[in-house]
Amino acid sequence: MQDQNSAVTLADAFNQATYIIGGHGSRKVKVLQEALEQVDGETFSDHYGNGSIIDEFQQEMAEVLGKEAAVFFPSGTMAQQIALRIWCDRADVKRVAYHPLAHLEIHEEDGLKELHHIESILLGEANRLITLEDVKSMKQEVACLLLELPQREIGGQLPAYEELESISAYCREHGIKLHLDGARLFEITPYYEKTPAEICRLFDSVYISFYKGIGGIAGAILAGDSDMMQESRVWKRRHGGDLIGLYPYILSSRYYYNERIGKMGRYYEQAKELASLFNACHGIRTIPERPVSNMFHVHFALAASEVEPLLVHMAQEYSTAITSYLNKTGGNSCSFEMSTGDRYDLVPQDKLRDALTWLDGEMKKKRF
Amino acid sequence: MQDQNSAVTLADAFNQATYIIGGHGSRKVKVLQEALEQVDGETFSDHYGNGSIIDEFQQEMAEVLGKEAAVFFPSGTMAQQIALRIWCDRADVKRVAYHPLAHLEIHEEDGLKELHHIESILLGEANRLITLEDVKSMKQEVACLLLELPQREIGGQLPAYEELESISAYCREHGIKLHLDGARLFEITPYYEKTPAEICRLFDSVYISFYKGIGGIAGAILAGDSDMMQESRVWKRRHGGDLIGLYPYILSSRYYYNERIGKMGRYYEQAKELASLFNACHGIRTIPERPVSNMFHVHFALAASEVEPLLVHMAQEYSTAITSYLNKTGGNSCSFEMSTGDRYDLVPQDKLRDALTWLDGEMKKKRF
Incomplete structure (x- = not known):
């Protein structure tokens, strides 16, 4: 692998990637604007x-x-x-x-x-x-x-x-x-x-x-x-x-509750599917191995300093980002948290699999 | 005075009046919607x-x-x-x-x-x-x-x-x-x-x-x-x-700060003018007599139970409301708080003066 642009941070690469695997979307003002769109302005605080x-x-x-x-x-x-x-x-x-x-x-x-x-x-x-x-x-x-x-x-x-x-x-x-x-x-x-x-x-x-x-x-x-x-x-x-007035939070809570409460089963299925893809990679495992909700942690048996350039490259070359940060969990290991949500189903499955296949190959070369 | 509709509360009469003397407007969701209108939805929380x-x-x-x-x-x-x-x-x-x-x-x-x-x-x-x-x-x-x-x-x-x-x-x-x-x-x-x-x-x-x-x-x-x-x-x-994310409050604070910071002098002038109108009425005085900001308290030398029907009538017959509540400050007195703001200049001066002239006459009949 050639690290073409070592100055790019993982957070930058993450934010610029076309496909982001976890979450519902960026935390931006449009989230509030969307929640307020259908609310009658004459509603009292x-x-x-x-x-x-x-x-x-x-x-x-x-x-x-x-x-x-x-x-x-x-x-x-x-x-x-x-x-x-x-x-x-x-x-x-x-x-x-x-x-x-x-x-x-x-x-x-x-x-x-x-x-x-x-x-x-x-x-x-x-x-x-x-x-x-x-x-x-x-x-x-x-x-x-x-x-x-x-x-x-x-x-x-x-x-x-x-x-x-x-x-x-x-x-x-x-x-x-x-x-x-x-x-x-x-x-x-x-x-x-x-x-x-x-x-x-x-x-x-x-x-x-x-x-x-x-x-x-x-x-x-x-x-x-x-x-x-x-x-x-x-x-x-x-x-x-x-x-x-707490209504900015109340209205947005109610709006997104109604939007997403019916999707919890789907998020759970996504998490199980995604975790199994990670667990199929060399030197990567999830905790829990089989998720029981929409979340899990992804652990690499490799130092963050070695994993980071791989994830930057993956985000840049495969347009696919899985995390914006890595927690060091020891001299030779690191991890991040994954929560699946609305974004998962926007990622073409072949894109995701190609990216993880490449990551698996790189991880294998590194150590395993 | 005939109290044509004694079931109407002061709060109801206040909310239904065409002209409300104090404040900037009702606390409604449109206040937030307006503040967000010009904000780029891509702005990060x-x-x-x-x-x-x-x-x-x-x-x-x-x-x-x-x-x-x-x-x-x-x-x-x-x-x-x-x-x-x-x-x-x-x-x-x-x-x-x-x-x-x-x-x-x-x-x-x-x-x-x-x-x-x-x-x-x-x-x-x-x-x-x-x-x-x-x-x-x-x-x-x-x-x-x-x-x-x-x-x-x-x-x-x-x-x-x-x-x-x-x-x-x-x-x-x-x-x-x-x-x-x-x-x-x-x-x-x-x-x-x-x-x-x-x-x-x-x-x-x-x-x-x-x-x-x-x-x-x-x-x-x-x-x-x-x-x-x-x-x-x-x-x-x-x-x-x-x-x-505190941004719903930050964005609205910034928006209304820019809208109104230049108007504080005007609000202060309004308060002085309005207080002098109240002080010209029988049995009504303001504290302070001459406001030093946009606010003052209005005191009636009459029980709330007697003042309330007058204010309901004034709101209904003169379309002019000055308060939605009265605090009892003794057996024979009551008061409310007034803060001038954007609404004051929307009230035609003759409407306001007619209403207060009528109120003055009623107060005089009651006691003075």
């Missing part, structure tokens, strides 16, 4: 959490999730801290448990500790799912256990549904509230063959996001019992999230 | 606080306010709590001072106490401005003094500029940081005959809002020194305000 534009969407999502009530938040970070705070206050225990790579632990600058003074127990191990045994072996009392389905930072893995049911039953017996980080809840319904409400029945509270599989701008829903939701509105105000 | 769409606006506002740096926040509630937290952490004093009717004290569900464990000293008295004497007579050490200009809950009053300079000098001498709640900062520049940067020079940090005089959807800027702004980003993430 919500007003500090009230008004039909927010009430109706909250009601709709409460029904989808099978909960008494739901509240729209600007972000999941805000919604989840608040959910955990409420459970801690009710139990009068300032401690919760979650996975070592939970969003709260690695992406929120310790907001839960700094703002709410809640201690966290990191349950299980970073490279695997939380098990029933982990829950049973907890020595300290916790108000709440948070489970993230799928567990994003390990490629989007899921426990067997029966294990989930057992954890839920154990928590109910032992007075531990169970909260679902359902940022990608809709994306797992095809694998579990359950409705969102069926899955949420195992949990006392749930958060969902509108900019992962749904592809909206931003925004989150927290759902649970009516009292909890009422209390969450007070905390939303305290956090500075009770904006005079 | 901001991404967790980064990207040119947010960088450029922050830079522009830092320059307008004469500060080293600025950070865009979803709300002023979030921005101000964070500013006070940073000043408290730097001083290692968990105490601040502000007016008894500060936004933090009456509209934020005690977020500052509940999330940041910061104690507040309520300085001066509810019905008047904070004075230099109040500041000098503080007995406890505080990290920061927050001043709100204009002081909204007492009609939008302002201290003399010289008093402000003295307070600023005193605080600098005594190691007290001075923070400006400048939700309506642009609106006071015509009265002080100062630029925003000249006023902000008296303060160590400043917050401004984009949905008061500017008339955007929501959003706020916090400005100060570079270190503080860097720290504020960490807290923004902790609060759940570091959204993947």
